[in-house]
Amino acid sequence: MKKIGFLSFGHWTPHPQSGTQSARDMLLQAIDLAQAMEDIGADGAYFRVHHFAQQMSSPFPLLAAIGARTSRVEIGTGVIDMRYENPMYMVEDAGSADLISGGRLQLGISRGSPEQVIDGWRHFGYQAAEDDGDGAEMARRKTELFLQLLEGRGFAQPNPRPMFPNPPGLLRLEPHADGLRQRIWWGAGSNATARWAAQQGMNLMSSTLKNDETGEPFHVQQAQQIRLFREEWSQHEWGFEPRVSVSRSIVAITDHRDRRYFAGGGDREDQIGYIDHSTRAIFGRSYAAEPEVLIEELRRDEAIAESDTLLITIPSQLGVDYNTHLIESILTEVAPALGWR
Template sequence: MPLPSEPLRKLGFLTIGLFDDADPRPGHESTLEIIRLGEELGFDSAWVRHRHLQYGISSPVAVLAAASQRTSRIELGTAVIPLGWENPLRLAEDLATVDILSGGRLNPGISVGPPRHYDQIKRALYPDSADAEDFSYERVRRLLDCVRGEPVSDFGGTEGFEVFSQRVQPHSPGLGRRLWYGGASLRSAEWAGRHAMNFLTSSVVKAEESEGFAEVQLSHIRAFRAHHPDGDTARVSQGLVVIPTDSATSAQREKYERYVAERTPRTAVPQGPARMMFARDLVGTSAQLAGQLYSHPAFREIDEVAFALPFTFEHEDYVQILTDLATKLGPALGWAPR
């Protein structure tokens, strides 16, 4: 628990990786440069979001494969891959390949449920099986089995000059322990715990037990650990939007504060039929942010974070925010760079 007397153990960050439709390469290069900078600053982990049919990273596994060749130490994660778009066996092959290329640094985060706007894209995504696809936790279980080396074929051995395996290849033995579930509900937290996954809890939760964001998030963390074989030591990472302003220019501070003000109204009450609750974005000096985080009940239950970078800022803004996170806020929370 990161109380003032107990240091934060792992500091990470999350980026969406925006790009220009007319010229997508600079945006992708910016993402790779931000990850490289994160390693230079001593961050423990860098995470990328996943966006389909938008102007953000649609193939995080490919981006992290590139990042693995530009870094040597920082852990690389996805937050999160929506499994409704994926074949678990094929995804397991890609994840294992990148994990091996990275030297065992991949932390895949996943979630389930139907793809967004499914009625509009299902014929393109699943032309022959759109109405039969299973988007339940069973899809996660299939991925877990594939990654953890369970047999996926009844045939193994030599056929002519070719050798076949009954399990997904390549097999990366440690990867199964580094799979994360990104959950916003109590049911997801419990399921992830029972299946010995790690748990990503972000700035979005479902208002099931109450309409207090921190209280709901805290209940998810405790439910996850109550159902996990590792109990209170099971890994949880919290992903709030946190914007330090220590070295920001006056123009940057004004922009950051305006961004937070525009997003704050949605945090007042649950949103939509699913009653989603959004955490308020945090902006201020590192001393101010540390105080706010220590007063957050869920933050006091965890010892690793992946602070989310705002969606729409410029590259130089992210450089300033990351630098302050690593040199100001991290140390204020007791963290030390690796």
């Protein structure tokens, strides 16, 4: 069995052919799509976070709204760039969204991907050390604090003359969401950061790109990353079994709309590129084919086989109805033959 959900970048643009003409369109359709996913039996509604772009940027209001509308589907991010975050405020926001949803929040965090602007996190008032040019170490320090705060231990000295009575002892941030600490995921772009995620007691979220560390096909390198994560996890006593997700662009071509949008298109092979002008990265291929062909192609994807959660990237600008069809086709035409359902 494998959990299957969608991952949306939350694009919008005032183009005549776009189904999301504005940020409001995108947000309201995201809520409707999450409800539709629950109705068809999918497992998750996840959202990518980008700043300074016409995409999803502030996830917690949306996650809370989805949590209030739905009752079963997981809600999450993939991923929040910790360079932009205040860990204390984030604990309060995440705790509130998790409580509204009844404990269904699956929060993916990371250093983040290449930005729309130069060092955008500096505009949010954050400064990295001189030897931390891209803010990666700052993001990890913030993450360590965030995880510590999620444990719910008191740390703040209470005012001896408070406005309202305090419980005894040091105070923690509120509201506290019990169990959320075990539902934090790290978006790892390399084998080393996958090991670091295990050392911190976070689940692993592996995207459609990673550092090209061996020259092998993307899915082979990603599967190795997952095995290294689990190997490292086994060296620690975190008290729970970790989860692993991978993201893929997958389309089962079953009708004229699928053929129009995707037949003969997409990246059928892995691509090589560079992140931040220096890091050689490998980008995983896309899958678009008739179900019987798709099943055989996906059967050979080693990283999907190693994961317990599959997040399917969706073209949010094509609207709720089409994206519901896209995910439902995979659930009914592909997943059973692969043993995912």
